[in-house]
Structures are given as structure tokens and as C-alpha cells.
Amino acid sequence: xxxxxxxxxxxxxxxxxxxxxxxxxxxxxxxxxxxxxxxxxxxxxxxxxxxxxxxxxxxxxxxxxxxxxxxxxxxxxxxxxxxxxxxxxxxxxxxxxxxxxxxxxxxxxxxxxxxxxxxxxxxxxxxxxxxxxx
Amino acid sequence: xxxxxxxxxxxxxxxxxxxxxxxxxxxxxxxxxxxxxxxxxxxxxxxxxxxxxxxxxxxxxxxxxxxxxxxxxxxxxxxxxxxxxxxxxxxxxxxxxxxxxxxxxxxxxxxxxxxxxxxxxxxxxxxxxxxxxxxxxxxxxxxxxxxxxxxxxxxxxxxxxxx
Numbered sequence: 548x549x550x551x552x553x554x555x556x557x558x559x560x561x562x563x564x565x566x567x568x569x570x571x572x573x574x575x576x577x578x579x580x581x582x583x584x585x586x587x588x589x590x591x592x593x594x595x596x597x598x599x600x601x602x603x604x605x606x607x608x609x610x611x612x613x614x615x616x617x618x619x620x621x622x623x624x625x626x627x628x629x630x631x632x633x634x635x636x637x638x639x640x641x642x643x644x645x646x647x648x649x650x651x652x653x654x655x656x657x658x659x660x661x662x663x664x665x666x667x668x669x670x671x672x673x674x675x676x677x678x679x680x681x
Numbered sequence: 682x683x684x685x686x687x688x689x690x691x692x693x694x695x696x697x698x699x700x701x702x703x704x705x706x707x708x709x710x711x712x713x714x715x716x717x718x719x720x721x722x723x724x725x726x727x728x729x730x731x732x733x734x735x736x737x738x739x740x741x742x743x744x745x746x747x748x749x750x751x752x753x754x755x756x757x758x759x760x761x762x763x764x765x766x767x768x769x770x771x772x773x774x775x776x777x778x779x780x781x782x783x784x785x786x787x788x789x790x791x792x793x794x795x796x797x798x799x800x801x802x803x804x805x806x807x808x809x810x811x812x813x814x815x816x817x818x819x820x821x822x823x824x825x826x827x828x829x830x831x832x833x834x835x836x837x838x839x840x841x842x843x844x
Contacts, residue, residue, distance in 0.1 A: 581803070589753075593754060594757075614705055615705065618702075619702055628798065629798060632803050633797065637805065650776060657810040
């Protein structure tokens, strides 16, 4: 393996490791849930991304076969990370936050969906879930 | 006929390509099995998305993807700096409201996901009439600036792609 390739791969791995470390440190340092959510959704994307690119380069240059799995992992990570963050935030809102006091008003006719699920056309998703019905 | 058996042609194509990439080889067996998945999965999930979203030209999508990738890079450095060098008490965390011009559910979902992945912001909630997003900022001395940034940088481009 040429020296320049080794250099690039090792730099990418070190950068990835640093960002993952900072993301984990942020989880400890920030004290409330909502600020805490920022650490894992941000710093880990570059951390994981850099390590995956390093892996792709390594197998391409050293072993001679080109894999695209790493790009797929990145894609799935980008699709799932926002949804996880959103679900955690919604669960937190529902259990710990008073919408009248702690949240800004939505500025529209309806409230926030977590507290006021009934839409403008009268559709209430919670009516569909009724475990006592049957 | 085509609409009945292939409710989402684009989704089918994406599934086929992702399957071939996952297996990481192009052979008759892979393509046939991928094609079966590409037909069956859209059929059994078609109840969840009855409408076929309109998707704009590929150039606009690529431009949007590159902008988001660049912003994610910048966001990582900024958030890492905030975590390392700021005292937790001096961070001005707050919620801001982003009024939406977008109407299609796919566009709003993409915008919410983009906001979560980019500089110091996480989408928390949507108003029940889908007309505004609740966004939490890690450090926002200027909340109006954050809202304007989101609207000009992402929402305008998404409007071109989806509507």
C-alpha cells in the first residue's frame, strides 16, 4: 500500500475517533435531555462517516475489491438518526413538558401534534388505537 | 394496470438498486430476487402512501444533497466546539418555531430530517395542521436568524424539488 494511502486512511480513522469521542463526551457534559440530543445526532455522523470512508479506501486499495456497503450504512444512518431523535424528543415532551408554559405557541390554528393530535379536518389518530375496544 | 402492480415505480427502482448494492454483485439471481422485493414491498406498504409524490429534477436533488452534506460537516465542527469549549450554563438553548410554506408530507419530512442533521438544531414536533415545525437549538443567541437560515437555505430548494 502506498504511503499516501496509509496516511489518508489513518488520518480519517483518527478524525472519526475524535468526533465520536466528543459526541460521547457531550452526552455526559450536557445536563438536560434536549441539549443532550444534539451531541449524538451531530458529532457521530462525521465520526462514523470518516471511519466508513477509511474502511472503503482500505479494502479498495489494499484488498483490491471495491465495496459500496459503507455508503449504504451512511445512507441508512442518515435516514434513521433524525427519526430516532424525533421520537425521543416527543416522548420527552409528552412526559416532562407543559405545552402552555414551556413551549412557544405554534402560531397557527392548531397546537403541537404531541399534545393536540386532532388535525383541522377533525381526524384524531388516537381514536384508531383503542386497546379496550375488542 | 401498471399503477396497480407498480404503485411507486421510483421506490421499486431504489429497492432494486439497494438490494444489488447490499449483495454487492450483479448476477441473474440477485437481480431477479431484487426485482421480486421491488414489486412486493411497494405493494404491501402502498396503504401508507396512497399518493405518488412528485419529485423534481435530478440536478436540484444533487445540489440539495451536496449543500446538506457540507452543512453537516460544518455542523459537526461547530457542535464539537460548543461541547468542548463552552460552559454548559452559557449555552442559550431554546425552542424556535419555523412556519412552513411546504405542503407535501414528503417535503416536510425531508425538511425535518435535514434540520435534525444540521447545525445545532433538532426538530422536535410538528403542529397538528402541519403548518409549523418546533425546532430546538443548542445555542441560538439569534433565534430569528436560525429561522431565516432554515427557510432560505433548505425550504426554498425543497419547494422546487417537491412542489
